[in-house]
Amino acid sequence: MNSIKDTVAIVGVATTEFSEDSGRTEYSMACEVIKAAADDAGVPLEDIDGMVKDVVDGIDAMYVQKALGMETLTYSSDSHWGTSPLINAVTALAAGICSHVVYYRSANNGSGKRAGSDFRAAKETKDESLDLIRYDLHHPFGLMGPAGSAGIGIRRYLRDYGVGAEQVGWVPVVCSEHGSNNPHAAFRNAPLTIEDYLASELVVDPLRRLDIAPEVDGAIAIVLSRAELAADLAKQPVYVGAVAMGSGTNGEHYSSYSRDDIAGLPEMELMAAELYRVAGVGPDDIHVAQLDDRYAPYVPMQIEALGFCGKGEGGAFCEGGDNLRVGGRLAINTGGGFLSEGFSHGVNVIEAVHQIRGTSTNQLDGVELAMVATGAGGPADGVILHS
Amino acid sequence: MEYVPGIPILKASRDDDNRPFWEAVDEHRFVLQRCSHCDRYLQPPRPMCPQCRSMDTLEWVESPGRGEIYSYVTYTTDRMAYPAMKVPYSVVLVEMEEGVRLVSNMIDIEPDEVRIGLPVEVVFDDISDDLTLFKFKVRED
Ligand SMILES: [Zn+2]
Secondary structure, eight states: OOOOTTSEEEEEEEEOOOBSOOOSOHHHHHHHHHHHHHHHHTOOGGGOOEEEEETTOSSOHHHHHHHHTOOOOSEEEEEOSTTHHHHHHHHHHHTTSOSEEEEEEEEETTTSOOTTTOHHHHHHHTHHHHOHHHHHHHGGGTOOHHHHHHHHHHHHHHHHTTOOHHHHTHHHHHHHHHHTTOTTOTTOOSOOOHHHHHTSOEEEETEEGGGBOOBOEEEEEEEEEEHHHHTTSSSOOEEEEEEEEEOOSSOOSSOOTTSSOOSSOHHHHHHHHHHHHHHTOOGGGOOEEEOOOSBTTHHHHHHHHTTSSOTTOHHHHHTTSGGGSTTSSSEEOTTOHHHHHOBOTTHHHHHHHHHHHTOOTTOOSSOOEEEEEEOTTSSEEEEEEEO | OOBOTTOOOOOOOOOTTTHHHHHHHHTTOOEEEEETTTTEEESSOOSSOTTTOOSSSEEEEEOOOEEEEEEEEEEOOTTTSOTTBOSSEEEEEEEETTSOEEEEOBSSSOGGGOOTTOEEEEEEEEEETTEEEEEEEEOOO
């Protein structure tokens, strides 16, 4: 089988400030961040001929092009959330449809609509992946917002495998430790303790307030280029060893209740198998990963699904936090994760790029491989990057 | 659980894939979709059986409405909750004896009494002139 392995590199990254209220439009943040990422890469905006974005972003790509003076796009696509727009960028580049692609996300999710909670607007605008069947069967009973939908499966995971709060709680604790060193983290505070976590209110029981990544305002952009064009640009290329998606297994976004076992992340398992196959590596080769911590219990579930420990062992893996810290078996979310940086798709890819460039604020020594996973609880997307 | 007066409850939009289900609920009957060829129940409803890929073997069959709580969440703060419902309230996922699972609410017990494995049976809640929902109560037998 042909492979996209090493045909594409990430050459530029940028973020705006992340905050609870940006005080500006998504349009303006998108333009600023795309220009900054192109500058970081040393790629003139007029040379960028592909653009990908998240389908839930409000700003249509054509308006962004209009403001940035990008006149000659030969590839443009909207993809579902997570890092899947990045996968579209990689496949378009590998197929030779274009030379340089910018992936952007710009969203005022902190100050504006909370993703998934404005159910009526969501239904009218067909937000959240056109999932009207779910709305009809869930909203009349008050099951709304992704936290509630996710909580039903998470409760089964915690119960079926005996995973406790004193284990899961180390995820927000370690993310807060990492975020406390990251000046760009919107929720940069003194690191949490496990006692803080255990005292945190159950807001959508079984989820505590500190389990749930806060939505933020902000924008990110990533420039990707065909590998043969990447070496002569401004920054060290970060090569894409593999991209993969996983979908199926009777799935829904956060509410895959009709599958036999709702206590796992089978889409993530499918995605991981493909990532490892394409990249030619395995979990033993990977020591830093940016995982989807929108809901903290998804981290032990991902650690299992990605093969870093056995089924049901994710809680023990997280307990005490040492495995998850820089220098541990698998340093996670070294920028602070969605829990500390704030929830915005794509930001975790940028932290993985920093780890390979050697520019993270929680830098591991000599990183050659870094993994990114998103889409826990639904269609999964993942990337393996290397130096 | 209790509703907040004046806030409408979002209704299901009915289409050819789900109409028999909601029309039965209007009449206080509980039906589930089944493929007659595979003898397999489907939830949520869909236009094709995923096993035999037939579109004309799907039927709606009466269910005794018996099951048990498979999982649940409890909303405790207004900020996260459905505006039409007073917190705290629980949303349960019920596994029916037919094997399929449905999201609903309990009518007779408080959130702190909800447990995985609790046997339940379907009841109908006429919330307003134009809205009936299926819900569950604890089953004694
Ligand atoms: Zn069939």
